[in-house]
Amino acid sequence: MKTFFVAPTRNRVGLSTVALGLTRALERQGLRAGFLKPIAQTHGEQLSASVHFARNLSGSTRTPDPISLAHAEQQLSVGEGDELMEGVIALAHGMGELDVLVVEGLALNERNSYATRLNADLARNLEAEVVLVSDLRGVSPASLADELEIAAQNYRRSDGSGLAGYVLNFAPEKFDFGGLLAGLRQHSRILAGGELPLLGVITENPELNAVRTADIARYLNAEVMNAGEMDTRRIRRFVVTARGVPGMAEQNLFAPGALILTPGDREDVVMAASLAHLSGVPLAGLLLTSGVAPVPSIQQLCRAALTSSLPVLRVPTNSFETTTQLVEMSNKVPQDDLERMEKALDFTADRLDTAQLVGRLSVSAGQERRLPPSAFRFELIQKAQAAGKRIVLPEGDEPRTVNAAIRCVEKGIARPVLLADPARVRQVAESQGLSIPEGLEIVDPASIRGDYVAPMVELRRSKGLTPEQALAQLEDTVVLGTMMLAQGEVDGLVSGAVHTTANTVRPALQLIKTAPGSSLVSSVFFMLMPEQVLVYGDAAINPNPNAEELAQIAIQSADSAAAFGITPRVAMISYSTGTSGSGEDVEKVKAATELVRQRRPDLTVDGPLQYDAASVPSVGRSKAPDSPVAGQATVFIFPDLNTGNTTYKAVQRSAGVVAVGPMLQGLNKPVNDLSRGALVDDIVYTVALTAIQATQVDQIGKVGQDGKQPDASAQKAAAGTADAQ
Known part of the structure; x- marks a missing residue:
């Protein structure tokens, strides 16, 4: 297993998003990638945000809880740094078989002056190569080059190894990329010599900063007069009423994603926002300032809008004070906003060049x-x-x-x-x-x-x-x-x-x-399991196929799997494994299996197999020890539509698995x-x-x-x- 340690060069570089985005980018290469946050970022943190997102978005369900920051600091304070490292290594080893492990270091802040040294110790003890993360906000090429040089010295091993590359975050949407690289190489020996390669430049994207109306309500501790769709509506712009409604309309301020800030006694604005909402404009919401609500007659007039999907909030502060608070709001993604983080990870992964990292992996060619x-x-x-x-x-x-x-x-x-x-x-x-x-x-x-x-x-x-x-x-x-x-x-x-x-x-x-x-026509679902994609057929078309039809479904499904990059190992599913059971349904599956073997000797197929014998290695070894499919099936062929459709929906809904399809064959x-x-x-x-x-x-x-x-x-x-x- 290869390990990459993602470390910051300074404070607030977007470390978690880059580390998780790197995990996703490596997964896209077909690698078994895991994510580890070995030490919690803050005191009293129930669960580190990056661990939460890794478990829910990257498929890294085996990501362990981090060691608490208080415990880590206590060990460091009494000279038990080695014991701390042993605990971290135990976490990494407990993650099972992986091709690559991405480890997120501690982000730097005002109170953890020890973080850089601790990160270097973590990288060294995990035998990891380091990916440095910096950003381009308010920095010149010369100062950025110095920053990267200093950080590299902290992580470079005595033999000169230990550096995988660097990532630049928060780049302006339009900037002189060529000039930047030339400036960096001019001021840095390791950058000029290629010792620290550039792995990606991630531009700023306003869409990724679009908070939900519910986030604003929580941050301002606002009174929710009408919740509406505040959990899903996102704010693309804040509109503070300083003009009359005609001027606002002329500038198209009542636009999708706009949060309208207005004192509650600006009845004209309240009515205009209500009218825009009823006209189908998906406003982010209406935020009433100064603790004022519209008079009852206006509320009654606008009732259809103010009691529908339009979020309506109220705060005691005036518009200026409220706006000042909003400017100071953190861009950190709340743990319950999986949609926004999903987009951030995809955006980041799209902009990372993992080819150089993949080349460092010692994955056997035949695997x-x-x-x-x-x-x-x-x-x-x-x-x-x-x-x-x-x-x-x-x-x-x-x-x-x-x-x-x-x-x-x-x-x-x-x-x-x-x-x-x-x-x-x-x-x-x-x-x-x-x-x-x-x-x-x-x-x-x-x-x-x-x-x-x-x-x-x-x-x-x-x-x-x-x-x-x-x-x-x-x-x-x-x-x-x-x-x-x-x-x-x-x-x-x-x-x-x-x-x-x-x-x-x-x-x-x-x-x-x-x-x-x-x-015949059949279908498959691509089941996006946490660790790999499986193929289920037929779960949508044929009610009760005979042995001949079942064999065709198996062959079609195996070829579809191969066409989409999945190595087909076909399990013919039944309520019986091997010769342990009998009956008409079992005999049908046996006959279908033999037909597949005769017609497509190139396919790896076995049956009848129970689902657990086909999918769980330990059960497969126990029930069908000589099977080339048991415990490692990738294509599951169900004996009838009742079984297939029920199974796919049970897995999809109970395990929260995405099912892509049905794809007809x-x-x-x-x-x-x-x-x-x-x-x-x-x-x-x-x-x-x-x-x-x-x-x-x-x-x-x-x-x-x-x-x-x-x-x-x-x-x-x-x-x-x-x-x-």
Whole structure:
């Protein structure tokens, strides 16, 4: 295990965010990365913030509690520094098998003058290489070079080793990067010689400082007159009323994310804010100063706004005093604001160059990669961006879908096509405080519906479809989008936010048809477990597959896993392991396992296996000691829809696991279904999956080896499946 120690060069350099962001960046490289905060930062701290975020966001569930600062100081004060180090080493060793461990040192402050020396001792005793963190606020290249030189001397070992590199935080959004590097190298020998390489420059991002209205209420100890959505609304700007309402409106001060500060007796401002809220502008809230509330008549007039989702707070201080307090508010992320820290970690990880660090790792070349969730998500987006596919979204005016499409355009994940009235889409976007980006394509279904009547009649000629019937069916935007896919005008389709699984799958079976070698359509979920991504199939489509169909599902799922970077070890799940049980259901799984072995001898497959025997190494060794899959399965094939759907939802909800999917398999072209409870992120990831499938459609389509043509009964079963989400 390689260890990197993240240490500050001075106070307030954003140490925790960089350390956690580095952990995430290394996880994206497919490494088993752990995070350790060995000594708590402050006295009386219940749980260090960085440990809390590591456990909840980075998948580092094994991160131990740090040694309390009081205990560490007591040991240092009586000369028990070695005992303290032994305790730290015990924490690190207790984290299990890892490829790399990121250790966060103590941040420097006014009272811990010992912190730099203690950090150096920690790095040395952990045999760690040090990543120095500094920032660019109010510092010249010459002084920054001196700062890095001095810090490097504290951590460099006697043989010259011990330095991994440095990170610069809080860089202005626009600055002379080349000039900075030239200045640093001019004033620093170790920087000029490459002994201390630059690992990343993290720019300032105002979006990451957007606190929630609830944070303001807590900080000001404000009276909450109406909570509304104060736990989720974020403040992008503070608006202190100094002008009349016409002037404020002219400057567009009643904008999404604005917190309006006004004395409660400014009835004009209260009414204007209420009107803006009722017009769909998602204000961050209304903060009434000077301890004044609007008179009852105004409160009654604005009741619809003041008692709805709009947060309304009141403080006794006047507007000037309140503003002064807000200016002095710390930017530290509260422990309950996981969303904001998640964005900060992604932003930081995106700007760190881990290639130099990965090169230092002594990971054996033959070691199998365990793909962690962060790496899966990162690679998913990267591959989708490289694919550049055009994906149609038939539910084009559904709010989550609009939001997801905008994100896909902004991140370059795909070229989404929304099927909806353009005016309606813009209205939906504006109601969420979003702007339609230039690259987002919106197509009015009414303007193109007639173009697909003749092609659809031709595709369904054997079924006797008439032009009138085709036109009627094309009123359904899912059918229309499927025809666009069938004609090759788009590369994939994503639907299901408001439609059932059957509504999404049936047109695909009728118009797209199954791929060569496949006689059915199945699905997989990518289960983002804390340490790695697993594949579950089929949990959404086929109610009761026979042995033949179950074998096809297994082969399709294994190929899908491999296509997304997961080494497939296929477990055919049953209530029995090996020969310990019998019955019709067990025999079906046995037969399916043998079919997979015959058709795909290259796959590692075993069954029947109980879930615990497939997933838990100790149980696998006990119940199936000779199995190549037991205890280390990555692809779980369930015997029927009842088992698969129940298991995936139980794991998802009980363990708080993200389930990406379902991703459909076996079609000629990629069509994917959404859960009707899908979040915006779920839709984004499904679009990314679809884009990647579009580049692999030939490979994925040829997963069956039996050469059978699409089976009518299988198609009927899949098309008639109830919404299993």
